Amino acid sequence: MRASRLVTLLLLLQNRGRMTARQLAEELEVSVRTVYRDVDALAAAGIPLYGEAGHEGGYQLLDGYRTRLTGLTADEAQAAFLTALPDAAAQLGVGEALVTAQLKLRAALPTQLREHAERIRQSFLLDAPGWYGEADPVPHLPVVADALWSRRAVLIRYLRWRAPEEIERRVEPYGLILKAGRWYLVAAGPSGIRTYRVDQILEVRMLDEEFAVPDAFDLAAHWSSSLADFHARLHTGEALVRLTPEGVRRLGVTASGDGAAQDGWTETRVPIESIGHAHGEFLRLGADIEVLEPVQLRDRIAETVRTLAARYEA
Template sequence: MRASRLVTLLLLLQNRGRMTACRLAEELEVSVRTVYRDVEALAAAGIPLYGQAGHAGGYQLVDGYRTRLTGLTADEAQAAFLTALPGAAAQLGFGDALTTAQLKLRAALPAELREQAERIRTSFLLDAPGWYGEVDRAPHLPAVATAMWARRAVVLRYLRWRAPEEIERRVEPYGLVLKAGRWYLVAGGPSGIRTYRVDQILEVHTLDEEFVIPDGFDLAAHWSGYLVDFRSRLHTGEALVRLTPEGARRLGVTPAGDGWTQTRVPIESIDQAHQEFLRLGTDVEVMAPAELRDRIAETVRTLATRYEGRPRTEVSPDLATGHPHPGNAPDSRTRVEDPP
């Protein structure tokens, strides 16, 4: 435990420069007295660091000193390769840089860690888009990302989806979020912080104006709050339903037992709920609202009428073999087993 803390302390000083004992104690979650002891241990081990007293003082390494010690454990080395997103990096224009960085990291690892990291790299793949969703086409993503790195304001020509209508707006790109294969830009503007779908951006013009991200802004915290607000605005109604154990499982509801479970679930609209509950088939019965129940009942009656008797067109058997023609059969080479 202490050895790991000493490595962390050394890397903090190497990456951040001068730090006070109090700041180091906060980062390491230990007492200031423990920091003093750890600094003495590093100095005794030959690490060239020194301390300065006073208001602007603190501990720092001798200028130019950099350790070659990575401090990586087996789990940390594996995690480093798990966090790489080759698809996202390529979209942002960093595909080659990521490959080079991984090669350098792999070369710096001890042999036993290198083998475990390589096993992780070849055993896991992140496929971000949804199963039936198409890959997000965002040709202006590199330009937006470049402006974000440089802290430059941009003028967007954007296709608003609600109207839809084209708008032009000056914004300050604070961050990018990749969710379910789709990129979103979080940016500040005249009306506050807003979220834009990058694939809806029609044109980007980078300005010479620099901007400063507001103090206290945290991209992860902002996005989490945005999702909560989005869901609260999305689900404005509710439905009373009865679910079989399988229906409860598919809907994410805790079943009351082996029989039917009655519960209320949030819905966005009658149209949305109509489509979603039809997916559950016989594992759900809608009790209320009456409009939704009637709508599903009408759909079921229509389907029952449509599927009565024989189909209007049938697959003609091959005259020579008596089997369906291969052109009517699914291609086994592209078959997907158990799609989610």
């Protein structure tokens, strides 16, 4: 552990230049006294660094010195692909490795490129979750990720929406996907390749059984196909509606063959999930939409509007 900390301290000085003992202690999450000991150890090992006292003082390396300790460990290499997702890296259990990987990557770059990379890091942030709702707890994600990296099967106890709600299943992890702040596991099981919500995993145990992902499997292509299939099964109906220009913009649809009417309204057909779901979605558009078909949906919206009118008149 100390050896790793000494390397991190050295890389911090190489990347950032002069730093005080307190700044180093905050970065390394140790005491100032520990920093003093670590600096002495580096100096005893022949590292050309020196310290200056005073308000503007601190530790720094001699000009021109660059460490060759820039090789990445397996964890750091994995974390390097998550540099824009610090929260995701922490959930996967490689948060500390991410910090070290970033330091090593910057240390390996020429000065001009390192400054450019630092500007990018300071100017770009990816915030994956949506605005509403807190992130789902995923206590079993590190174990699932570990099994994925090591290509070992897992035994999961999983909570699903249909009966039987709790199932136990042996699966082979093929990939992890972070979608809108929610983690999904793509894995092969007794019924083929399926997608599991990681927050719905109640228990997981890594097995000693190793497996190989088929050469023909492509995670991105599989996920794209799964999403297309999901939307196809989700929108099983259709509604004929009239929209104002604002309604067209908010619903994000194009006109049907009938085109726009003379009064400025656009008539078009849109896919719907169900009468109940469409009822709620269309009411959000207020007076910018008129439902023509199906009759059940039109009648249901009309009844809601009459109820609201009576309530507000009262």
